Amino acid sequence: MARTATLLWAAAYGCLRIWFATGHAPDWKFPGGDLLIPDWAAVVLCVLSAAAVLAVDRRPSSWFLIRTLWALAAAWVAAAAFALLDVVGGVLPGLGLPFDLPGMLSRFAALGGAVLLGRTALTYQRRLGPRRSLAEIPRWAYVGAWAAVAGCLIRLAAQAAVGFDKTPYGASLSMVLFEAGFLLAGIALPLLLVYRLGRIFPRWMLLLPGAGLGGGITAYFGVGLLQMIVAAIQGKPMYGDIGLPDAFFWVAVPAYLVWGVGLATATYGFHLAKPVRRAQPIRSVI
Structure with missing residues (x-):
């Protein structure tokens, strides 16, 4: 099919x-x-x-x-x-x-x-055969999770350096929700994928956003970084209409890429690990 x-x-x-x-x-x-x-x-x-x-x-x-x-x-x-x-x-x-x-x-x-x-x-x-499962989250998944957190924090540090008021978007409820989602996807989600607290959620609640955001962020900012490199080689300006210095993008875009790759890596490690079996309730025989 x-x-x-x-x-x-x-x-x-x-x-x-x-x-x-x-x-x-x-x-x-x-x-x-x-x-x-x-x-x-x-x-x-x-x-x-x-x-x-x-x-x-x-x-x-x-x-x-x-x-x-x-x-x-x-x-x-x-x-x-x-x-x-x-x-x-x-x-x-x-x-x-x-x-x-x-x-x-x-x-x-x-x-x-x-x-x-x-x-x-x-x-x-x-x-070709059943998928190989791992008993625990692999170590490289932890590395990916913390790399995602580091990428998110570096991106925030780059914004702090130029000023949080210098964004192409105005202050609104949508911006507040965006920033909340930013922190959830950059800090909470990667760590939930590799630490025990994340096992209390149904697997799809972490796998779907982890795979979607990890792949999306990696693709978008991976292509963006390639475009920046080509523009730099050709001597052309980068994102000049946004009003931020080039140094900001040379920090923020690679940080996003590290974030995306790290999140995708942690998600794959979570996918390979065997689900935790929850204890069955004890039934009375009386």
Whole structure:
């Protein structure tokens, strides 16, 4: 089912990208378009996605092809990194982030393809045998969790250095909620993923935000860091319209990237660890 759905998605989305590439794209509100890659590159990625699915169907025991599917899923997440702004702007409209319905739908379609590729990879992966479980949270997951906390705190320190009043968003209830979520995702969530207190929650309550935020932050700010490096090499300004010094971005963006990678790492460690079995209530035999 996942294989067929992925092939249908690759064909449909590939045709849409060809339509955009031939001069029929809408006027996107985000700079650079709906995705962070050119239209023809998206077409090539659709072809590669379909080819990988067909290849793994012929060689279902190939770990190389299964990992290729995961890599392609990650590539689509990175290409649709602006979806993180769509989610934040949709949940907290008071922040004033630009809203672009066609762009949002296109990015969510790309993320849908990433989900289908991951689901296909997982299907073939499970056919090779049961997932290896760990008795406890691995040590590298603790390293990831504390790296995420460090990245969040460094980001806060960078903001403190330039002043908390110098943000592109005005003071509002949405901003207060954003800051609360910022601290929950940067400090509480990583630590809950690796310490015993987090075991009292249903696993999905930590796995879903951990994987979503970890992947989203890594993709968005990983691409952003690459763009900054290219701009620096070309001698072009970086985010000059925001009114903050370049030094701020050279600290904040890598800190975000460390935060995202650390959170994703801690989430994966939490996923590998066996769930804690809760004690069954004692039933009376009288």
